[in-house]
Amino acid sequence: MSALEYRDVRFGYPDGPDALTGVTLDVPAGDVVLVVGDSGSGKSTLLRAANGLVPHSSGGRFAGTVVTFGRDTRTHTPRELADVVGFVAQDPEAQFVVDRVEHDVAFALENLGLPELVMRRRVEEALDAMGIAHLRDRSPSSLSGGERQRAAIAGALAAAPQALVLDEPTSQLDPQGADDVLAALGRLNADLGTTVLIAEHRLERAAPLAHHVVVLEAGAVHAVGLPGPVLADFPGAPSVTALGRLLGWDPPPLTVRDARARALSGGREALHGAVAPASGSSPATVTDLPAPGPALVSARGLGVDLGGRSVLHDVSFDVHAGDVVALLGRNGAGKTTLLRALGELLRPTRGRVDATVAVGCVPQNPSSVLFAPTVRAELRETIRLLGRDDDAAIDHWLDALGLTHHAARHPRSLSGGERQRVAIAAVAVGGAPVLLLDEPTRGMDAASRRALHDAVVQHARGGGAVVLATHDVELAAECATTAVVLGDGDVVAAGDARDVLAGSLFAPQVLRVLPPFLTVAEVATALAREDRP
Amino acid sequence: MTRAQNSAERPWHACTWLVWAIAATASLQIAPSPLYVALVIAIATLVVSVYGLDSPYARAYPLLVGLAMVFAALRVALTALTTHGGPHVLFTLPSLTLPNWLGGFTVGSSIEGPIIAQAAYEGFVIVGVVAVFAAFNAVVSHYELVQSLPRAFHELGLVVAVGVAFVPTTITAIHDVREADRARTGGRVVRRGRLVRQIVPVLETGLERAITLAESMDSRGFARGGSTPRESGAAWCGAAGLLGLAGAFVALVAGESTVALVLVCTGFAAVVLAMVVASTGSTRVRYRPRRLTRADVALMAAVCAAPIALTVLSIAGDASLVWVASPLRWPALHVLPVIALGALVAPLVRRPVLARTVGTVTSTSARQQEVAA
Numbered sequence: 083m084s085a086l087e088y089r090d091v092r093f094g095y096p097d098g099p100d101a102l103t104g105v106t107l108d109v110p111a112g113d114v115v116l117v118v119g120d121s122g123s124g125k126s127t128l129l130r131a132a133n134g135l136v137p138h139s140s141g142g143r144f145a146g147t148v149v150t151f152g153r154d155t156r157t158h159t160p161r162e163l164a165d166v167v168g169f170v171a172q173d174p175e176a177q178f179v180v181d182r183v184e185h186d187v188a189f190a191l192e193n194l195g196l197p198e199l200v201m202r203r204r205v206e207e208a209l210d211a212m213g214i215a216h217l218r219d220r221s222p223s224s225l226s227g228g229e230r231q232r233a234a235i236a237g238a239l240a241a242a243p244q245a246l247v248l249d250e251p252t253s254q255l256d257p258q259g260a261d262d263v264l265a266a267l268g269r270l271n272a273d274l275g276t277t278v279l280i281a282e283h284r285l286e287r288a289a290p291l292a293h294h295v296v297v298l299e300a301g302a303v304h305a306v307g308l309p310g311p312v313l314a315d316f317p318g319a320p321s322v323t324a325l326g327r328l329l330g331w332d333p334p335p336l337t338v339r340d341a342r343a344r345a346l347s348g349g350r351e352a353l354h355g356a357v358a359p360a361s362g363s364s365p366a367t368v369t370d371l372p373a374p375g376p377a378l379v380s381a382r383g384l385g386v387d388l389g390g391r392s393v394l395h396d397v398s399f400d401v402h403a404g405d406v407v408a409l410l411g412r413n414g415a416g417k418t419t420l421l422r423a424l425g426e427l428l429r430p431t432r433g434r435v436d437a438t439v440a441v442g443c444v445p446q447n448p449s450s451v452l453f454a455p456t457v458r459a460e461l462r463e464t465i466r467l468l469g470r471d472d473d474a475a476i477d478h479w480l481d482a483l484g485l486t487h488h489a490a491r492h493p494r495s496l497s498g499g500e501r502q503r504v505a506i507a508a509v510a511v512g513g514a515p516v517l518l519l520d521e522p523t524r525g526m527d528a529a530s531r532r533a534l535h536d537a538v539v540q541h542a543r544g545g546g547a548v549v550l551a552t553h554d555v556e557l558a559a560e561c562a563t564t565a566v567v568l569g570d571g572d573v574v575a576a577g578d579a580r581d582v583l584a585g586s587l588f589a590p591q592v593l594r595v596l597p598p599f600l601t602v603a604e605v606a607t608a609l610a611r612e613d614r615p
Numbered sequence: 616m617t618r619a620q621n622s623a624e625r626p627w628h629a630c631t632w633l634v635w636a637i638a639a640t641a642s643l644q645i646a647p648s649p650l651y652v653a654l655v656i657a658i659a660t661l662v663v664s665v666y667g668l669d670s671p672y673a674r675a676y677p678l679l680v681g682l683a684m685v686f687a688a689l690r691v692a693l694t695a696l697t698t699h700g701g702p703h704v705l706f707t708l709p710s711l712t713l714p715n716w717l718g719g720f721t722v723g724s725s726i727e728g729p730i731i732a733q734a735a736y737e738g739f740v741i742v743g744v745v746a747v748f749a750a751f752n753a754v755v756s757h758y759e760l761v762q763s764l765p766r767a768f769h770e771l772g773l774v775v776a777v778g779v780a781f782v783p784t785t786i787t788a789i790h791d792v793r794e795a796d797r798a799r800t801g802g803r804v805v806r807r808g809r810l811v812r813q814i815v816p817v818l819e820t821g822l823e824r825a826i827t828l829a830e831s832m833d834s835r836g837f838a839r840g841g842s843t844p845r846e847s848g849a850a851w852c853g854a855a856g857l858l859g860l861a862g863a864f865v866a867l868v869a870g871e872s873t874v875a876l877v878l879v880c881t882g883f884a885a886v887v888l889a890m891v892v893a894s895t896g897s898t899r900v901r902y903r904p905r906r907l908t909r910a911d912v913a914l915m916a917a918v919c920a921a922p923i924a925l926t927v928l929s930i931a932g933d934a935s936l937v938w939v940a941s942p943l944r945w946p947a948l949h950v951l952p953v954i955a956l957g958a959l960v961a962p963l964v965r966r967p968v969l970a971r972t973v974g975t976v977t978s979t980s981a982r983q984q985e986v987a988a
Binding site for chain 1: 670671756757758773777780788791792794795796797798799800801803805811812815816819820823824827828829830831832833834835836837838839900901902903
C-alpha cells in the first residue's frame with residue numbers, strides 16, 4: 083500500500099518558474115525514502131506537497147493529485163492532515179511555538195483535542211522515541227542543534243502520524259547531532275513502522291538508512307530505486323560510493339563498513355602497485371603541498387569571554403599565505419568565536435590578533451549579509467562600500483563560485499547553498515587576502531561544494547589564505563593544508579591536515595577504507611600514476 | 616523530578632508575576648516621587664538579574680529601559696520648547712509662533728527650570744513603568760500565561776504570545792546583521808546607506824521565520840476544527856463586557872454617573888459570565904497546565920501589600936510620595952514608603968536553579984545510554 087501517491091504533479095510558485103514538472107511517485111508505507119537532487123531541483127516543493135503546504139500555504143499553480151493516506155491534498159488542508167503527516171522544516175529554530183520542549187511537543191495534541199491521559203502518554207512516547215526526555219523542561223533556544231532538531235521531530239511525532247516528512251533535517255548539525263537525529267529516525271521507522279520521507283544533501287549518514295532513493299532533476303523524477311544502484315551515478319553520493327565507482331566495485335558500497343569489507347576481500351589489489359611506491363615516503367607526496375608563505379594573521383594567547391563564560395582560552399596559531407585552514411570541533415567548541423576574533427568583529431579578552439592584511443569574514447547565516455535586489459548588485463555593493471569600482475573582480479568571483487548564470491536573480495530567491503555562495507562572493511569581492519568562512523557548506527549540493535572547493539583552492543594558490551570553520555570532514559580532507567581541532571575552547575590538535583585528520587575521529591571515509599588515502603581524488607591520481615609506469 | 620526541576624527553574628507561576636507587575640505599576644502611580652521610582656526600577660533590575668536566566672527577553676531589558684529613557688528625554692525637550700510661563704527662566708531661545716491651524720503655540724522662547732523638572736519627573740515615571748513591563752516579560756513564561764487564559768481566548772492569546780516572541784529574535788537578528796555588515800568590509804564601518812543595508816536583511820529574515828512558524832503551526836493542526844458555538848459565544852460575551860467597561864469609563868468622564876454605573880455592572884457581569892461559560896463548557900483539554908500553589912497565593916498577597924500600604928500612607932498624608940517641581944527642591948525619602956515598596960522584593964525568597972550545566976551533563980549521559988543500548 084502506498085502512503086503517499088503523487089500523480090503527475092505540476093507546480094509553480096507565484097511569479098516563479100515551475101518547481102515541479104510532472105512528478106509521479108509512490109512512497110510505500112513503512113519505508114524510508116530519501117529524496118536527493120541539486121539545489122532548486124524541487125525537493126522542498128515535493129516534500130511540502132505531501133501535507134498540502136503546497137499549494138494551500140504557498141499559493142501558486144498546482145496540477146495533478148497528491149493522495150496522502152487516502153486523503154486528497156487538494157480538498158484537505160495541512161491542519162486536516164496533521165494527524166497522518168508530521169512535517170519538519172529545515173530550520174529547526176523557527177518552528178517552535180512554545181518556549182518549553184514538553185509543551186511544544188504537546189502542541190499538536192492540544193490542537194487535535196485529545197483527552198488528557200492520551201496526551202500525557204503520547205508526549206512521553208514522543209520524548210522517548212527521540213531520546214530527549216531529559217530535555218523536557220528546557221527552552222528550545224537553549225538546546226544544541228541536534229537536540230533542537232530532535233525536539234522539533236518529537237513535536238511532529240506526538241500526533242502519532244503515519245508518515246514523517248523532513249526537509250534536510252541534518253543540514254544545520256554537527257556530525258554528532260546528525261548521527262543522533264538519523265539514528266532516532268531509523269529507530270522510529272524500525273519500531274513503529276512510520277513512513278519517512280526525507281530530503282538530504284549530505285548522504286554519508288542518510289543513505290544507509292534509506293530503503294529507496296528518489297533523484298529529482300529540474301522538477302521531475304530522474305531515477306528511483308534501491309540506494310546502491312541509484313546513488314552510483316549521483317554526483318553527491320557519499321565518498322565511499324564514489325570510491326567504489328572508481329574501483330569498479332559492484333554494487334557500490336554505501337557505508338564505510340561495506341567498503342571496508344570489499345577492500346579486504348580483494349578490492350585493494352587494484353591499488354597495491356599504486357600504494358607501494360608511496361608507502362615509504364610521506365603520504366603528502368600524493369598532493370603537492372606548497373611551501374607556507376609569510377604569516378598573514380597570527381593569534382597569540384587568544385582568550386575570549388562571552389556572557390561571563392570563557393569560550394576560548396589561550397589559542398595561538400598562524401595563518402600563512404597559501405594556507406587553507408580547516409577549523410574542526412563540535413558545536414559550541416568555539417569555532418565561530420575564534421573566527422569572529424580573527425576577523426576583529428570581537429575584541430579578545432586576553433591575548434591579541436595581528437593581521438598584516440585585510441580579513442573578510444562570512445557569517446554562518448548568509449541571510450544576514452544579503453539585501454541587494456540582484457546577485458551582481460550584492461557584489462557591487464561591497465566594492466562600492468570600499469570606495470572602489472572594479473567590475474573585473476565582480477566577474478571573477480561570480481565565475482569562481484559558479485554564480486554567473488544567477489547574476490541577475492534576487493539573492494533571496496536562491497536555494498540555501500546558492501545563497502551561501504553569494505554571501506561568500508559578496509565578502510570575497512572586497513579583495514581581502516584572508517577569508518574566514520563559517521560553515522560554508524551548510525545546505526550545499528554537490529555542484530555548489532565543488533565550486534566552493536575550487537574557489538578556495540584557487541584563492542589560496544593566488545597567495546591568499548582561507549580559514550574554514552566546518553563540520554564537513556570530506557571538504558576539509560579535499561582542500562585543507564592545515565587542520566585545527568578545537569575542544570571546549572582549547573586547541574586540542576593542530577598541524578598538517580593529513581596528520582590531524584588521520585589520527586582522529588574526524589577521519590574522512592576514504593581514509594577509513596584505504597589508508598593512507600584521504601580522498602577519492604588522491605586514489606584516482608595514484609591509479610593514473612600506476613597506469614602510466 | 617521533572618516537576619521539581621520545573622518549579623526550580625521558574626519558581627513562580629506566570630499569574631503571580633502578573634500580579635507582581637500590576638502591584639509594581641500601581642505603586643509607581645501612587646508614589647511617583649523620583650526616589651521611589653528609582654527604587655522600583657532597582658527592584659525590577661534585580662528581579663531580571665535573578666530570574667531572567669539566559670532568556671532573550673532578559674537581554675532585551677536594558678534595551679527597553681534605554682529606549683524609554685530616550686523617549687522621556689525627547690518628551691522633556693518638547694515640553695520645554697512648547698510650554699512657557701513660570702518663574703526661574705534659565706535662558707531664552709529665538710521663538711516661533713505656529714499658525715492657529717497648527718495649534719497656535721509658541722516654540723522656543725523662554726526655557727524655565729521648573730517646567731523641565733516637571734517634565735523629567737513625569738518622564739521618569741514612564742521609564743519606571745516600562746522597566747516593570749520589561750522585567751515582567753523577562754521573567755514570565757508567556758505560554759504559561761496563555762495557558763491561564765480561558766479556553767476561548769487560547770488561540771488569540773497564543774498568536775499574541777508568538778508575536779511577542781519575535782521581539783527578542785529580531786534583536787538577535789539586528790545584532791547578527793550589524794556584525795555581518797562590518798565583516799563584509801573587513802571591519803571597516805561605512806555609515807552611508809547603512810540603514811537600508813541593515814534593515815532589509817532583518818525584515819526579510821523575520822518574514823522568513825514567520826512563514827516557517829506559520830507553516831509549522833498549520834502542519835501541527837493549529838486552529839483545527841475551529842471553536843465550538845459555546846466557546847465563540849463566550850468570546851463574544853467577553854468582548855461585549857470589555858466594551859461595556861470601556862463605555863463606562865467614557866460615561867464617567869462625561870459625568871453620566873448613572874449610565875456609568877449600569878455599564879460597569881452589566882460589563883462586569885458579562886465578563887464573569889464569559890469566564891464561567893468558557894471554562895466549564897470546553898471539552899478540549901490543555902496539556903499539564905501549571906496550577907497556582909499556596910506559595911504563589913501567599914506571594915500575590917505579599918506584593919499586593921505594597922500598593923495597599925502606599926494608599927494608606929497617601930490617605931494618611933505622607934508628603935514624600937508625590938514630588939512638586941515648583942518650588943524646586945530635593946525629593947524627600949521616608950522610611951515607611953520604602954518599607955512598603957520592599958514588599959515587591961518578596962519573589963526573591965525563592966531563587967531559580969540554573970539548569971544549564973545540568974543539561975549538558977544529562978545529554979552526555981543520555982548519549983552513553985544510547986551507545987550502550
